[in-house]
Amino acid sequence: RGAVRFENVMFGYDAGMPILKGIDLDVPAGTTCAVVGPSGAGKSTLARLMYRFYDVSGGRITIDGQDIAKVTQPSLRAAIGIVPQDTVLFNDTIGYNIAYGRADADQRAIEQAARGAAIAGFIERQPDGYATRVGERGLKLSGGEKQRVAIARTLLKDPPILILDEATSALDSRTEAEIMETLEAIERGRTTIVIAHRLSTIVNADQIVVLEAGQVVERGTHAALLAQG
Ligand code: ADP
Numbered sequence: 001r002g003a004v005r006f007e008n009v010m011f012g013y014d015a016g017m018p019i020l021k022g023i024d025l026d027v028p029a030g031t032t033c034a035v036v037g038p039s040g041a042g043k044s045t046l047a048r049l050m051y052r053f054y055d056v057s058g059g060r061i062t063i064d065g066q067d068i069a070k071v072t073q074p075s076l077r078a079a080i081g082i083v084p085q086d087t088v089l090f091n092d093t094i095g096y097n098i099a100y101g102r103a104d105a106d107q108r109a110i111e112q113a114a115r116g117a118a119i120a121g122f123i124e125r126q127p128d129g130y131a132t133r134v135g136e137r138g139l140k141l142s143g144g145e146k147q148r149v150a151i152a153r154t155l156l157k158d159p160p161i162l163i164l165d166e167a168t169s170a171l172d173s174r175t176e177a178e179i180m181e182t183l184e185a186i187e188r189g190r191t192t193i194v195i196a197h198r199l200s201t202i203v204n205a206d207q208i209v210v211l212e213a214g215q216v217v218e219r220g221t222h223a224a225l226l227a228q229g
């Protein structure tokens, strides 16, 4: 479950200004595809189209063969989890931030997600049912901790598809390495699209697609692309 395909996808924010110029991607269910390229290549735009922040202007995107233009917004959102580069949190408890938008989430599921994201220490049972480390609020967290909240949010949702949009780029290298371990664990069994600037930073991708100026200029395995230089 969770196979993603782009078929000749075209998109521009403004008429007459194409940003994506015929993108083909085939990401089998449960595999990881890295989309690599310089700033402005269109990587984030590609991610936004998957979530339907914008609609394609040509071609189509499918999940398990179904055109996402025909999928309801709630079921599309349930299918895809996004960890962005900079997670913006509410100045509220960690538990509130993990469960945001999920009024139905129970305490045990929130705690389990926090454990999966290695922030269980931040949570403790409260009489009002909300999980929180006393006095700890989203705005006080470090960059790495914020990313862990974003990961916990995704774990609570448990989507078949993950989009990691430069999810560790804003972190120092030690924190980055720690978060990468957690990310690799949550990628297992999910279709994952990793967005990155540099080929050298990619680990564990089944395929890599190089995007430049809105077009795929190369694709292959990590080893094959590195060998080419
Ligand atoms: P990348 O993620 O590879 O850095 P983006 O997808 O962010 O690239 O941007 C691709 C191009 O689209 C850039 O030229 C950028 O200026 C333009 N762009 C991005 N977002 C918008 C927007 N909301 N409105 C208009 N142009 C945009």
Ligand code: ADP
Binding pocket: 032, 164, 166, 167, 168, 169, 170, 176, 180, 183, 184, 187, 194, 195, 196, 197, 198, 199, 201, 202, 203, 204, 205
């Ligand atoms: P920088 O970190 O220098 O800005 P990138 O934009 O290339 O460089 O960063 C992309 C991020 O994606 C890197 O921090 C890298 O650790 C991370 N990354 C690489 N491979 C994976 C993967 N399989 N899963 C999750 N994140 C990954």
